[in-house]
Amino acid sequence: MEFKISPSIGVARLGNSKKQFCLSPDEIGGLPYEADASGNKLGPIKNFKDDQSQVRKQGQLFKVFNADGEELTSNSPNIASIEWTVHLANKKAAWYQYSELEGNLLYGKENSYKNRNVPFRNASIKGERERQTLIIDPGPRSVCGPNQSVTFDQPSVPKGYPAQFPPSKVSSGTPITTLGDLKTDNEGRLIVLGGCGHAGGNEPLTSYGGSDTWHDDTADGPVYCTITFKDSSEPITLQAWVIIGSPDFAPEIVNISTLSDSMFDVGVRYFNLMPGMCNRGVFNTAFKVNFQRDILPIIKRFAGYQWVANVQPMMAFTANLIDLSDPSEENRKNRENYFSYFRRPNDKSDSSPDQPQSELFKMNGDDSFPMMPLNSGSNSVSNETIVKFLALNDTQYFMFQQWANGNFENNPSFEPLPVSKEDQASIGNCVGLPMCPGIEVTWSVQNPAIYSAPYSISDQRGLGGYYNSGLTPSRDECEGGGCEPGDLTKRMACPWQADFFQCTVQPVNFTNPAFNKDQRTTREEINTTDTWKESKTTYQDNQTYINDPINEPLPPTYYSYWWPPQSPWDVLTGETTLEGQMQSNLPAGQQMNYARGINSFVQMVEHWSALAFIRNTNSQDKGFPYFAETERTNELFSFQEYGVGQVSGNGDDNGTTMPVFYIEQNLKKIKSKNKRAKKLVAFLEERAFKPITVNREELGSPRSGTRMRR
Numbered sequence: 001m002e003f004k005i006s007p008s009i010g011v012a013r014l015g016n017s018k019k020q021f022c023l024s025p026d027e028i029g030g031l032p033y034e035a036d037a038s039g040n041k042l043g044p045i046k047n048f049k050d051d052q053s054q055v056r057k058q059g060q061l062f063k064v065f066n067a068d069g070e071e072l073t074s075n076s077p078n079i080a081s082i083e084w085t086v087h088l089a090n091k092k093a094a095w096y097q098y099s100e101l102e103g104n105l106l107y108g109k110e111n112s113y114k115n116r117n118v119p120f121r122n123a124s125i126k127g128e129r130e131r132q133t134l135i136i137d138p139g140p141r142s143v144c145g146p147n148q149s150v151t152f153d154q155p156s157v158p159k160g161y162p163a164q165f166p167p168s169k170v171s172s173g174t175p176i177t178t179l180g181d182l183k184t185d186n187e188g189r190l191i192v193l194g195g196c197g198h199a200g201g202n203e204p205l206t207s208y209g210g211s212d213t214w215h216d217d218t219a220d221g222p223v224y225c226t227i228t229f230k231d232s233s234e235p236i237t238l239q240a241w242v243i244i245g246s247p248d249f250a251p252e253i254v255n256i257s258t259l260s261d262s263m264f265d266v267g268v269r270y271f272n273l274m275p276g277m278c279n280r281g282v283f284n285t286a287f288k289v290n291f292q293r294d295i296l297p298i299i300k301r302f303a304g305y306q307w308v309a310n311v312q313p314m315m316a317f318t319a320n321l322i323d324l325s326d327p328s329e330e331n332r333k334n335r336e337n338y339f340s341y342f343r344r345p346n347d348k349s350d351s352s353p354d355q356p357q358s359e360l361f362k363m364n365g366d367d368s369f370p371m372m373p374l375n376s377g378s379n380s381v382s383n384e385t386i387v388k389f390l391a392l393n394d395t396q397y398f399m400f401q402q403w404a405n406g407n408f409e410n411n412p413s414f415e416p417l418p419v420s421k422e423d424q425a426s427i428g429n430c431v432g433l434p435m436c437p438g439i440e441v442t443w444s445v446q447n448p449a450i451y452s453a454p455y456s457i458s459d460q461r462g463l464g465g466y467y468n469s470g471l472t473p474s475r476d477e478c479e480g481g482g483c484e485p486g487d488l489t490k491r492m493a494c495p496w497q498a499d500f501f502q503c504t505v506q507p508v509n510f511t512n513p514a515f516n517k518d519q520r521t522t523r524e525e526i527n528t529t530d531t532w533k534e535s536k537t538t539y540q541d542n543q544t545y546i547n548d549p550i551n552e553p554l555p556p557t558y559y560s561y562w563w564p565p566q567s568p569w570d571v572l573t574g575e576t577t578l579e580g581q582m583q584s585n586l587p588a589g590q591q592m593n594y595a596r597g598i599n600s601f602v603q604m605v606e607h608w609s610a611l612a613f614i615r616n617t618n619s620q621d622k623g624f625p626y627f628a629e630t631e632r633t634n635e636l637f638s639f640q641e642y643g644v645g646q647v648s649g650n651g652d653d654n655g656t657t658m659p660v661f662y663i664e665q666n667l668k669k670i671k672s673k674n675k676r677a678k679k680l681v682a683f684l685e686e687r688a689f690k691p692i693t694v695n696r697e698e699l700g701s702p703r704s705g706t707r708m709r710r
Contacts, residue, residue: 002067005225005240007060007426008455009263011440012180012244014197014217015057016609017050021193024060027421028428029254032058038147039183039191048247048613052683053633053676055197055247055609059183060426062190062240064225072227074146074188080228083144084190086242088152088179088219089486092494093166094134094473097121098209100436101378101385103491104443105478106348111385113476120474121210121494131473135486136215137164138179146188153178162470166200166215172692173200173495173605179219180244194219194244199495199605204695208498208601216495219244220441221485222459241457243488245440246496246566248429249594250614253304253565253627254297256373257393259430262446264419265395267454273418283398288407290414291325294399298392299324302373307627308568308594308614309561313370317341325410332406339404343371343391353513358388360510360558376560378434378443380508380516380553388508388516389560390434423455431563436503439566442491447478450487458482497608498601504569507557518554522547568594568614574628583634583673585659593709594629597637597661602692607663610636635677638664 011024022045023033034042039059049055064072064082074082096103102116109115125131138152139161150156154177157163166176180194195217202213223240267273269281277287289295303318305311322334344356357377361368377387391397402408417424435443444450452458460482466472477483493499509516528541561569571594575584586592595611598604612632616625639661643654664670671681 005238006063006422008240008423010060010242010426012060012192012194013058014194015055016196017054017056020050021057027425039185049631052679057193059191059193080230083226085142085224087140087485088221090136090219091486091490094131095490100382122212135164139163143182149183151181170200171202174198175200176215176217192242204693206695208502210494220488254301255565256301257433258428259432260424260428262432265393268395270448271454273454289399289402291410292412293414295403308564310570335404345391353386358513376506378436441488449480497605501601501604503562506560507553508560509554515554517551519549521549572628585639635673637661
């Protein structure tokens with residue numbers, strides 16, 4: 001009989017609460033669950049933060065099922081034992097510097113890291129053995145039986161394993177001492193908990209992509225389950241994978257193209273997951289899609305973005321001015337016109353920059369309307385392998401094309417996709433596109449070389465290797481051979497908080513396919529003439545000032561977003577009590593910048609947990625959602641209104657003021673605000689955070705091309 005770990009790829013999330021954790025959602029767009037100290041599920045989550053205003057970790061629950069869909073636990077009749085083994089690692093410090101799509105082998109071997117001369121992080125450390133010390137690799141951990149736990153720290157390293165940990169003392173930030181914990185609940189199910197959201201290093205921060213000597217505690221790795229039976233059956237070992245990502249601050253709002261969509265696309269096009277739809281990479285134009293299953297969910301995601309970004313064109317696009325569910329021939333022109341606003345995905349085999357995803361507007365004579373989806377593409381930053389604007393993935397685009405052509409049915413009793421609900425849900429709450437690099441993982445998950453089957457990461461353990469010698473620092477799993485622990489997250493920014501701050505909005509050039517950024521030099525000429533009246537003497541002085549060149553998005557640009565469901569930008573304030581509004585200094589219902597008060601990525605590294613969670617406050621009525629900020633740590637911030645005249649020098653301008661939020665440095669002042677503030681200060685005083693220094697000469701301009709935050 002066949003058995004399976006569910007989900008096949010799980011997602012846990014970082015949290016800095018020392019007291020509480022919750023469990024990952026079990027549906028796309030669902031909320032996490034409350035859990036007791038052993039990880040037993042208790043019900044829908046109440047609060048995302050503890051009483052010290054710190055974010056609770058989100059643990060991923062793993063279960064075992066047989067081929068009939070029956071769950072097996074440690075208490076099942078024929079089960080002698082279920083042993084879980086997990087190996088988490090973080091390879092970021094040993095990997096290449098993040099460089100947009102350079103290194104992505106889907107664009108051909110000539111786009112490899114070596115051919116593109118992409119530098120390593122911590123490049124001064126040479127040799128495989130020496131660079132291995134840059135990896136955070138605590139080795140595997142095992143638990144067996146109900147109500148067990150173990151930590152991924154140094155004291156619990158398995159005997160004989162060549163573990164690697166970063167320095168236990170750092171001059172900036174917080175040292176990484178653990179990558180998380182394993183627990184089992186009352187039935188022996190596994191719960192994987194990640195790290196604390198820490199990041200630290202011994203040199204000044206130089207980049208939001210990857211600074212030398214720095215580490216963070218995101219991670220990933222394989223999950224094994226060995227089942228021993230009471231009868232004479234041979235023990236079996238199953239394998240899955242787990243990703244430890246950053247918090248999901250708007251968990252009920254779903255990305256237009258999720259990580260599940262990306263993996264489904266790989267399964268369809270490379271693994272014959274649905275041979276009726278796509279056989280050996282060729283789509284079947286006779287295949288009928290289902291409107292309720294394949295089309296409507298994506299349209300609803302378009303509408304959800306309004307709560308975390310200003311996307312008025314996308315809202316107009318979801319106004320349902322036509323009956324989208326009508327498959328009749330009479331409605332075909334309406335469907336085809338609707339579909340004509342979708343960009344076709346780029347052809348990765350074509351190196352030309354003049355591709356569909358460089359196109360912003362659909363032109364209707366002299367009229368124009370932005371094409372969909374209205375997001376940045378996977379590289380609107382550099383001038384190598386440009387992908388300016390987002391498109392649906394190939395499988396999503398094909399399904400919309402079938403819908404437009406009338407090859408669909410509108411049947412709510414549809415046959416589900418050949419992927420379990422649990423497998424879709426775990427990664428369906430992660431970013432699938434764009435990938436620059438992404439939030440949880442990046443473009444490597446679009447490469448079929450890292451999979452053994454649909455939704456199943458190929459594991460290098462079967463090839464032998466790293467259990468005796470440790471993990472390899474520079475091997476590219478996209479060339480084949482399976483993944484090691486840490487391979488899915490190593491391409492992400494380090495520290496993650498810095499890119500989380502920077503990668504929010506993006507002015508994108510929409511007129512020149514060959515350029516995202518260009519170097520601008522400003523030349524200022526001042527001509528001065530002095531005249532003496534009586535002597536009729538003149539003196540002329542001509543001075544020229546040339547500013548240092550800066551790299552910036554090439555105008556004209558369009559204001560685009562990266563991944564608002566994971567990193568919100570425009571949100572509604574949600575405080576509705578007297579005390580709440582006195583601390584937030586804002587009325588309810590005002591649209592504000594989400595990260596206001598956190599004014600640099602250095603501050604984000606230290607205070608990311610002060611951010612709000614965006615939550616549907618009218619969740620009982622699915623027809624009328626209302627998403628607003630909840631649990632923002634307003635006590636951390638101070639607020640002041642500045643008159644415009646203080647900038648312009650004209651006192652008459654002070655009739656208009658600008659709001660300024662900033663982090664309050666005086667802990668005594670914070671403590672005096674209320675009881676919750678006292679608990680917050682107690683947490684801040686207990687932690688071992690070291691002030692971060694910055695090498696400003698190397699920072700350059702912000703990745704987004706603007707520092708302006710409304």
